[in-house]
Structure formats: structure tokens, C-alpha cells
Amino acid sequence: MSINSAMLAGVSGLVANSSALAAISDNIANVNTIAYKRNQVNFGDVVTAQSVQGLYSAGGVQGIPHAYISQQGLIQTAASPTDLAISGDGFFVATQKPTGLSPADAREFTRAGQFNVDASGFLVNDAGLYLQGWPAKSDGTFAIDPSDLSKLSSINVKNLGTAVQPTGNVGISANLDATETVSPSEATYTGAAGNSMADFAAGVAGGTQPDFTMDLNVVDSLGASHKIEIGFLKSSAAPNTWHAEIYAIPASDVDTAGPSGQIAIGDVAFNSDGSIDLADTTLFGAAGNPPVIDLAASGGAQPAWAANLGIAAQTVNLDLTNVTQQAEASTVNSVSNDGAGVGNIVGVQVDEHGVVSAIFDNSQIRKIAKVAIATFPDADGLKSVSGNAYQATLTAGPMVLKEPGNGGAGAIAPSSLEASTVDLSAEFTGLITTQRAYSASSKIITTADEMLQELIDMKR
Known part of the structure; x- marks a missing residue:
């Protein structure tokens, strides 16, 4: 009724x-x-x-x-570099355990980005969810897959060992004095054993003293530093020309067929305006060859790193465009070097593209992983679970993994958190x-x- x-x-x-x-x-x-x-x-x-x-x-x-669920909260600044927020659409992919994941293990999706580094080095938030991302390959790229969750792994920022960056490029800014008088020893200089500049550096009797030297520090594949010197001797054979040698100090660092420690020998030419003339420079082999120091691996074809060092082959590109010959005192203004010795991790940074990188105390930065962003056609249809996270449902639609900031996915806001x-x-x-x-x-x-x-x- x-x-x-x-x-x-x-x-x-x-x-x-x-x-x-x-x-x-x-x-x-x-x-x-x-x-x-x-x-x-x-x-x-x-x-x-x-x-x-x-x-x-x-x-x-x-x-x-x-x-x-799809409503965006206010992005607020946070103190930790591993606090992350998503500015826009999408969710962090997370798991309840860091390793040993199988397709049967549940993947959860969250925007709670208060990630910290646990005792094992994994990024985990306050709910115990481990952040997932695409691991960096050896060349610094990432194998991005929009649908395969098995390509993701828990991001670890500690178990990376040490970082070494062998020297690959050296830039020199220097001047050779155009008014330098020709040394009496230049008349008998041949650069051969007994009167080379390399012999003089090695303390061999009869070696030729250079008019000027430039020192380079070269970091090898194991992170050790070696002193490489370029010696210059004013030539009387042609104007604006200097005899030059490249040699190691100590000479025992390299194995060579010629004088002790001598890596290369030839002439360095300059133009009438004082700029370097690489087209007529023979220090690096035939005239016009690029300025490169080539050392084979330990025990390899000479010149090579000494057999007892056990280090890899190395090519060092020299930028000599700022080496001049002017009428002023010979001097080295600066030497830039991209090599770095052994470094230990001291910090972590995340950029807006989701790239997680380790910072080492030798100023090296190594990419670790890229954070994956999961998007759904109807995010409000996701199923809520404990820990401020969600699980996929048929109502929410198919999940797509995207790079942060691409394809409609939100960008990463590092050192930030999303408010309620x-x-x-x-x-x-x-x-x-x-x-x-x-x-x-x-x-x-x-x-x-x-x-x-x-x-x-x-x-x-």
C-alpha cells in the first residue's frame, strides 16, 4: 500500500x-x-x-x-628531488614488490608521487608501491612500448656501481710566441731517438728541450689519469711553422716504436693572421688529418697503452681552433676535458620528461630509467584500492603507456606533489x-x- x-x-x-x-x-x-x-x-x-x-x-x-579520479589537484613544491607529480592526464605505474615480477602480479596506478629511496635503492612511495619505468640502455635510449607492462621494471637509483668517463674530447686555448728565436738545437733536431723532445721529457741524455709545452690530462677506461704533453720547437725551415711531438709522462704509460713515450711527431703550421693551419699540419699524420690522438688497447699495435695497464683503446679528439701564433708570450689560456675519474653516486634528479638520472661526485650524470605514464579513456571508471591507488577495469577502457608529456600524457613535475x-x-x-x-x-x-x-x- x-x-x-x-x-x-x-x-x-x-x-x-x-x-x-x-x-x-x-x-x-x-x-x-x-x-x-x-x-x-x-x-x-x-x-x-x-x-x-x-x-x-x-x-x-x-x-x-x-x-x-580524473580531477587534477593543485601541484605544490616539495623538498625531495624524488617527490613527483603529474601535471596533466595519467598515472604512475606501480607494483607491490620491486623484483621477481610476473604477468600475474598486479600493477596498480597512482598519482601519489611521494617516492623515497628504500634500503635497496628502489623508489617506493608511502603506501609501499614501487615506481615502474623503462630502464635505460647502454646508449642512453629507452625501449618504449605502449602496451607491454613486462618491459617496465622497478626503478633503482643505488645499485649502479661507480661512473667513469674516459677522455674523448680536449679543447685547448693557447698561444705560441711568433717572435720566439730559433733554438740552436733545432739545426740538428730530427725527433728521432736520442734528440727528441720526448727523450728530453723522459730524462734521456741528448734529448731536445722544447721551446714550449702544453699539458693534457687523459682519463682512461678504468678512471685513472695520465699526463700527455705536446712539445713545440720553433722551426727554421719555414715561417709560421713549429716542430711538435706528443708524448706521455712518464714514458712508461705507453708502448711506442720510437723514442720513449712518443705518441706522434710532425709539424704544426699557422696562417699569416696567426690562426692555426690544420690543412698543412702534419703532427697527426698526413697533412690535413684531423687532430686526433689514437692509442690502441694495452699490448696492441703501437702506439698503445702500456701492456701492464690493462686498459681499453682510446681516441682523443683535439680542438685546436683556439691555438694561435701571435707576437706575445707563449701561454696556455685554458684546457677543457670531458673525461672524469671514478665517481660515486651522490644524488638523483628527475626531469619533466620523466628521465631519472644519477648524479656522481665526479660531475657525471647517468640516465637510469624513464618513468612510464599510464592513461585510460575513462579514468573515473578505475577501481579504487588501498594505498591511494587504482586498478584497471573494463569501464575505464584499455590502458596505454606513454612517455611523460607525449601523446596526451601529463608531464612530470619534479620536486613537487599533487594536493588532495x-x-x-x-x-x-x-x-x-x-x-x-x-x-x-x-x-x-x-x-x-x-x-x-x-x-x-x-x-x-
């Missing part, structure tokens, strides 16, 4: 408003939870069939929970209206109860 339906409608109102209160309570409790997405219970009416003409049967109301989307003023207003609605629904029940009592009393 209609009175019973009215009472049941009141009961449905109590249930729906209880659900609304529960959602508001969760929101208020999580007002400071990183990347928390507010929930809301919307109301929908329930319509029942009207079987008797002229009578109305109440259907009541039902609560329809809705999670605003809860608005306290709106939630407290909802508390008031929900309480009033609950009270009103209870009045429906008491009123229907009184009417039923009147009906029962008619029998007396």
Missing part, C-alpha cells in the same frame, strides 16, 4: 544519505592525503510501477557513488545538507508509522 511505500522511501533516504555521509567523511579525513581524489554520492530516484489508477506508490531514492582535491568548505556544507536530508527522511518514517497506527486503531 502507499503508506508502506512511503515508509520504504524514507528508509531508502536514510540509506542514501548515510552513504553520502560516509563519502564526505572519507573526503574530510583525506584532506591532506597526497593526490587523493574526492568521492561523492549522487542521488537518483527509484520509480515503481503504478498498478492502481489514482494511487501513487513511492519508489524512494538510491545513492550513486562517483569518484572524481577535497574542498573543506564544500564538504562541511555537504555535511549540513546531508544531516538535514537524513533528518527529513526519518520524519517520513515516523509520519508513516503514525498513519499506520491510526489505521490499526480503527479496529477498536
Whole structure:
């Protein structure tokens, strides 16, 4: 009968408003939870069939929970370099264990980016979820796959060993004095054993003293540093020309077929304006050869690193464009070198493209991994799980893995965190209206109860 339906409608109102209160309570409790997405219970009416003409049967109301997962929270600055936020669409991919992952292991998706480095070196957030990314290959690139979760692995920023950067490029800014007088020893100089500049550096009797030297430090494949010297002797054979030798100090660092430690020998030519003339320079072999120091691996074809060193072959490119011959004192202005000895990790950085890199105390930076961003056609359809995370559902649609900032995926905001989307003023207003609605629904029940009592009393 209609009175019973009215009472049941009141009961449905109590249930729906209880659900609304529960959602508001969760929101208020999580007002400071990183990347928390507010929930809301919307109301929908329930319509029942009207079987008797002229009578109305109440259907009541039902609560329809809705999670605003796709809503973007405010990005706030954080102190830690491993605190990450996503500015835009998408989620971090995370797992509940760092290693030994199989296709059966659940992958969870979260925007809670308060990642810290655990004792094993893995990036893990406060909920115990391990951040996943594409590992860096040896050439610094990444094997990006938009759908294969098995290509991802937990990002580890500690177990990297040490970093060594062998010298590959050296830039020299220097001047040779154009007014330098020709040394008396130049008349008998041949650069051969007994009168070479390399012999003089090695302390061999009869070696030729250079007019000027430039010192280079070369870092080898094991991180050790070696002194390589370029000696210059003014030539009398042609103007604007200097005899030159490249040799190691000590000479025992290299194996050569000629004088002790001598790596290369030839002439260096300059133009009439004082700039270097590499086209006519023979120090590096035939005239016009690029300025390169080539050393074979230890024990290899000479010149090579000494057999007892056990180091790899090395090619050092010399930038001599800033070497001049002017009428002023010979001097070395600067020497730049891209080599770095053994370094240990001292920090971690993440850029807006999601590239996680290790910083070493020898100023080297090594790429470790790239953070993967998962996107869904309907993010609000994801299933919420504990730890402020979500699991994929059919409602959410197919997942696609993207690079941060590409294909509609949000960019990474390093040293930042996403705030909760809860608005306290709106939630407290909802508390008031929900309480009033609950009270009103209870009045429906008491009123229907009184009417039923009147009906029962008619029998007396």
C-alpha cells in the first residue's frame, strides 16, 4: 500500500544519505592525503510501477557513488628531488614488490608521487608501491612500448656501481710566441731517438728541450689519469711553422716504436693572421688529418697503452681552433676535458620528461630509467584500492603507456606533489545538507508509522 511505500522511501533516504555521509567523511579525513581524489554520492530516484489508477506508490531514492579520479589537484613544491607529480592526464605505474615480477602480479596506478629511496635503492612511495619505468640502455635510449607492462621494471637509483668517463674530447686555448728565436738545437733536431723532445721529457741524455709545452690530462677506461704533453720547437725551415711531438709522462704509460713515450711527431703550421693551419699540419699524420690522438688497447699495435695497464683503446679528439701564433708570450689560456675519474653516486634528479638520472661526485650524470605514464579513456571508471591507488577495469577502457608529456600524457613535475582535491568548505556544507536530508527522511518514517497506527486503531 502507499503508506508502506512511503515508509520504504524514507528508509531508502536514510540509506542514501548515510552513504553520502560516509563519502564526505572519507573526503574530510583525506584532506591532506597526497593526490587523493574526492568521492561523492549522487542521488537518483527509484520509480515503481503504478498498478492502481489514482494511487501513487513511492519508489524512494538510491545513492550513486562517483569518484572524481580524473580531477587534477593543485601541484605544490616539495623538498625531495624524488617527490613527483603529474601535471596533466595519467598515472604512475606501480607494483607491490620491486623484483621477481610476473604477468600475474598486479600493477596498480597512482598519482601519489611521494617516492623515497628504500634500503635497496628502489623508489617506493608511502603506501609501499614501487615506481615502474623503462630502464635505460647502454646508449642512453629507452625501449618504449605502449602496451607491454613486462618491459617496465622497478626503478633503482643505488645499485649502479661507480661512473667513469674516459677522455674523448680536449679543447685547448693557447698561444705560441711568433717572435720566439730559433733554438740552436733545432739545426740538428730530427725527433728521432736520442734528440727528441720526448727523450728530453723522459730524462734521456741528448734529448731536445722544447721551446714550449702544453699539458693534457687523459682519463682512461678504468678512471685513472695520465699526463700527455705536446712539445713545440720553433722551426727554421719555414715561417709560421713549429716542430711538435706528443708524448706521455712518464714514458712508461705507453708502448711506442720510437723514442720513449712518443705518441706522434710532425709539424704544426699557422696562417699569416696567426690562426692555426690544420690543412698543412702534419703532427697527426698526413697533412690535413684531423687532430686526433689514437692509442690502441694495452699490448696492441703501437702506439698503445702500456701492456701492464690493462686498459681499453682510446681516441682523443683535439680542438685546436683556439691555438694561435701571435707576437706575445707563449701561454696556455685554458684546457677543457670531458673525461672524469671514478665517481660515486651522490644524488638523483628527475626531469619533466620523466628521465631519472644519477648524479656522481665526479660531475657525471647517468640516465637510469624513464618513468612510464599510464592513461585510460575513462579514468573515473578505475577501481579504487588501498594505498591511494587504482586498478584497471573494463569501464575505464584499455590502458596505454606513454612517455611523460607525449601523446596526451601529463608531464612530470619534479620536486613537487599533487594536493588532495577535497574542498573543506564544500564538504562541511555537504555535511549540513546531508544531516538535514537524513533528518527529513526519518520524519517520513515516523509520519508513516503514525498513519499506520491510526489505521490499526480503527479496529477498536
